[in-house]
Amino acid sequence: MGGFQQFAADVTTRLSAMSEGELYVVGDGLDRDSLWLTFLESFPAGTNLRFRERSEYDCSTCRGFVKNFGNVVEIHDGRVRTVWSGVSASDPVFSVVAAAMDEFVGTLPLAGIFRSTEAQYGTRTTRALRDGRVEVWHHLHGRVEKRHRTGDVGAARGAFDAAVQVFQRGLAELTLPALDTVVDLIDDDALYRGTEHRRAVTEFRSLRNRWAQAADGRAFVFANAMNPAARFRNTVIGTLVQDLSAGVDLEQAVRSFEVKVAPQNYQRPTALITPAMVKAAMKTIGELGLEESLQRRFARLSDVSVTNVLWVDNDTRSRMKDGIEGLLMQAATTGSAGARLRDAKPEETPVVAFMKDVLPAATSIDLWVAGSHEPNLVSLTTGRHPDAPRLFTWDNDFAWSYRGNVTDSIRERVKRAGGNVTGKLRVSLSWFNHDDLDLHVYEPDGTHIWYQDKRHKLDVDMNAGGGESREPVENVTWTDHLPDGEYRIEVNQFRKRESSGVGFVIETESNGRIEHYRHERAVGQKETVEVGRMTVTGGVITAFRPGEGMRPGSVGKDLWGITTEQFVPVSTIMYSPNHFDDSEVGNRHYFFMLKGCVNDQPTRGIYNEFLRRDLQPHRKVFEVLGDRTKCEPSEDQLSGLGFSSTVRNSVVAKVTMAGGRRRLLSIQF
Template structure:
């Protein structure tokens, strides 16, 4: 403590300067230095810094007797801020105009500034020190001035240890990330994200790029530890301990790119996710380009949609009468009669078709067919296929068969309800599943009542409802909700309802319910708009032996999905077939790999850029460069064209079926379920 007339210099101004300085610092983050030092050393340094003769009252003593000032110095004396990357103490720049206290402040600033940063500042107390005290001496009241100061509320806490522990842990994570995560690994991950080659990578891009920026600034910082402290609470500083951080760690540690990405995707991907793009490095590109140059196949990489005029008549199993004249080799070799067909509709589809294996269909029925119409269901969307070929007919072949044709399924654009649920992170592998799908920004809610009355909905998910979309925040036009029973499925009758919680749009109305058990999938559609707060009774579902044995739709529900337009085709109806053929790996005398059966449809036009190169098609001497060709296939897609061969394709190795109406040359009509 000091009385105004007992010192040389303006102590009150010194107190004001220190108090103001602390108050200003307190508006930002505060830290402490030398946290392990003896606090008495702060106090002794303060006392000993006064120039000789400046303490008149206590000139015969070596220390002050003021516990108030001592408490301030011990508790606030080693508090610092980080300003423009530099550590600045509470004494920095104090009393620059006073020769006495400038010396004191400078000595304290030098002593404290040399101490290492320790941790964040937190305190249980709002204030240390008292502005003034009074004593009575020789009948006179003496006013004594003291060092004192307050800090903002943000720096106060009842549990100082917890607060400091959390900060110290953040500093450690940030320091390890800066030291262990390489710039090359960070750049690689950003490139993968920008190239859309990393599942759910986009949501992590900001964190990776911000950490990369922090690391660049850290390498240029004059005081690296001060930079770490100042930025430790930035969410990006915790990158090392995030899921995307594990990928950067693996790459930094030299793990193979493919292996590291696969490990990351296992952590974040729903079941059965397959990454759409390969991962390549500059070295892989150079090696592949060397092979491409040596083999002279650069022109072979240029692909387009195949036209009917490209295909030899010998490779067509059946052709519609109206299509014959467009064939490459005319109609020579084909024996068929012109015929007309009547209209095909849902009435035929609802009849009981005769089941015929595809081999029998090709051998005994197709040769005598005058016209064929396929029932194109929404569930066939993954089977939409296009035939492709090279732009340069004389270029060397790329594939393992002796022609330049290939094919591309539209599986990468499938939006079946089950696929939507998988993409949204829902469980599609339970014993029984009920999924809701709709087509606009409305907030529909799925409600399921179990036999005992248990209500499953967004407020009581009961570990069964795992996807709830368009409830708030971002909206999608491919929303789903999903209820799955992974464990015990009680026997009895289940009531299913859909409620319109929030109606937002008047277009894209209606919804579809999909049920699944024992591998059997069924859909039920509601075509009209659902009013605000309206509840629709979807139906009653009977479960026995943990399988759906019956479904009784509500009065406004219809079996089947809502028709939609795909590749110029309207689904959920019969569509005329123009051509039937095997896949190109079975053209001419080729028999390479699995056989596919292609039913090219009239008016079917793939309007999306389509891959013309797939790794599984490549000839043997190109297999070494599979990763590069995977990227080439994605980067050299066939541009859409009106004149193309597209339709439905089915593999001989996958069990499936499609319903067809076949009009025979004699006029007889047959409804056939072709079994693959």
């Protein structure tokens, strides 16, 4: 076999082997004529004799092959290899040509995928009659396998280019820490249906790790661009990784993800922290020496300095931290002993006036603990190690924890929603999730007040169009004519959206008296609950008969060692710890510690809103720490009722003044 014949056969064999895998082209915008010129000029001097009109290796057939296949490459073991790679021939001339073409083509950048409309370029042999004899000419030639052929080359190359761009952007923009965070969230079951996305995340993470270690990054991208995992950036889970990679807060990023994939009533089951976040937080805790500061307990009266107490009961003074000697109280004034309360209605007193004018001369104080005060139950906490560094923004180690998440009332919710609370009679419905509950009231004559016939009385109707609030209310108020007789109250579940935060509360207000009736179980789709029947006489509620499943909120119940709906003695009155020692850090709370009030539940001693500024970056971890390092119940704790200075509220106090005079006050906050 001649030199060129062997060379052509070797090139054909090489192309055939390459065609078993994917083929690519190099040289974006390459002038194909330059390939042919490079091929011709690669022959050693004197060997490419072009004295004839046509020769074996510079004919139009070979030119067609070189221009169409000369820049075709494969990616083998992460490296680009040309159709000329490894081609050798018995004739050293053609070995030189192959090496020269391999070097030239190998320097060109990857441009795209190879696709062709033609099945073959070049032909093996041609014949010609010369001097009466038939001559056989051998040529470069190659056949395009079916997998590399298409009727629309532009579309095929365009789709591949788009896949490359998506993959490249994903590799460049999606960081390994963000990928690791999402995997941690999935493994901790903190991501909605996360297990469905775990394989996609881990496969892309594997690709990214291999890309970072690849000798030729672009070759790696081309070789893996059609892998389904390469499109990860454009998937819904990929958008979460994008947000985290861009520095979006974890909570916000996950919330955005859940909006895309989770149903409206979805509630995340666990806190959003990852092992990496824990490691970073613990590093800061260790550097600041805060390990002992995380150990919390209920505060005792003996922990509190008398300088931070506004009032203390006589029986309690000796238990104070600084003893009775440190307690400076105004001398009691003489008066008529045994005086009785003369007014059945308490006199309203702003809390500031109460502190200034009443406390100095008070010898005993009892609070009326209403059922509506349940969210106001509060406990004072402190650290187990007094010398440990402080955790909070104020200069002491005390904190507090309410039984409820917020100190608020249904009345205030109605007002914020634009409802009227100043009529002769009010019936308000409050619930705690995105369900669409509807309030129905039937007047004595059968008039039906509901969302389709409001009668100018139903003025608030929330969550009707969608679950926009977790503090929804509906409100019916009678401002003028209020017929006597029996009123029937019902609640209907128009659209059930959630299975958590179930139940509802009905609040009635008549002649200044507020009552609550609670339904604690879930209300099914289209189910109607009869709240009860109330009797109105002379414009005032005179009786209320709750329906089945309704629990009167105004009935006293045992709670934290005390019984609601009755007077309970006060042991100590103080500001919240953020206002101890003349400090004024944030919102002030007024604490009325009650005798016998004992929080019997493990209680948080750490809240993120209390933390020092340098601990705020680790607030996610501290949120979990606060939940898992709760204060265990103790008998000698300081618990009672707390009221925020920024939330309207009131509590009735029975005060015995020096000399025996007794006053009934409604303290206004």
